Amino acid sequence: MNKLRAFWTRLLNTLRRAPYSKDFAEELETHVAMDTERGIRNGLSPEEARRQALVRFGGMAQARDACAERQGLPRFESVLRDVHYSVRSLVRNRLVTAVAILSIGLGIGSNATIFSIVSRFVLRPAPVGDPSTLLSLHIMHDGDRCCNTFPWPVFTDLREQATGFSGVAAYYDLVPASISGGSEPERVWGQGATPNFFRVAQLQMVMGAGFVDSDEKAPVVVLSERLWKRRFNSDKDVIGKAVILSGHPFTVSGIARLRFTVSIRSLTRSSGFRWA
């Protein structure tokens, strides 16, 4: 408690930048003068008395320094001085300061970006039902994993014969389309997927039922939540309505949380995927 009080006093002294009070010097001088007087009373010459008093005192400067040190917080003061000095020199060299601030800013910015990407694509678990049981199938070529594009018959064979899976779904990556109707037409990217895709991946719908098995080759579309919010203004009645994609009408059957990343464990090793 009292140590805290002392620390507080010293901190205040430091912050106020109280000049090392002349009190110490005066007090120490008083001490020596009193000791000198005693020497004189004991019959010494004034000079000798003072000399002996100083010897007995043992280091006037050290005592003064010790008091000065005790008054404030010397370590903190030197840090404070360093800060003052650096701020002053930064103000003097504006160009250097600007470059430094800019490069630190860019550094922080790029790190934050990289981290957010890593966090989104690697660290955060996929929003699929159970990532550990979701596998990505690949064709092997010369002992290396080659590609995950399968001919349609191979896919249907897999779907029907691979009994180890509760379901096999396929998707075709990044199909461009222009969406029109209502406001300005715009180019969007979508994926072709088998009707069981959302069920197999256990992806949740924000609204609507998604695809049903009879939808194969039917003109139905699941919109991403982002597109739905942006282009359809989060219209609650959009399910069942038609949107025009590259001139063909498609019926909206669901809104999917499709802004996600999946890390799918392949049969051989893990790999990262991004589905936009």
Next chain:
Amino acid sequence: MGDKPDVWQGTLALMVLRTLETMGRQHGYGLARRIEQISGDLLALNYGTLYPALLKLEQEGYIRSQWGSSENNRRAKFYELTKAGRRRLRKAAGEWKQTTEILARFLNDANEA
């Protein structure tokens, strides 16, 4: 300084507090002389260390100081004990007594053994 032992670490504060208790208001020089006298001039008190110690005690609130004039009409800083200082003295004195008693037992036993 010869064979006189130096003041042991941490005991100077206790000596100052005790001296202030018995003498009342006192200036630094008076305290220094008194401490030496009580120790029977056996102790080598470095006056230089007394003042930082006084400042520390003051910051901790155990003593307070005020400028006044001495018996020879010399301007001097006078110290006196605060309430917290009195409490501190009681506590520290008790602890010190206990320590010395325990040590004494050890040393006596060692002599007898």
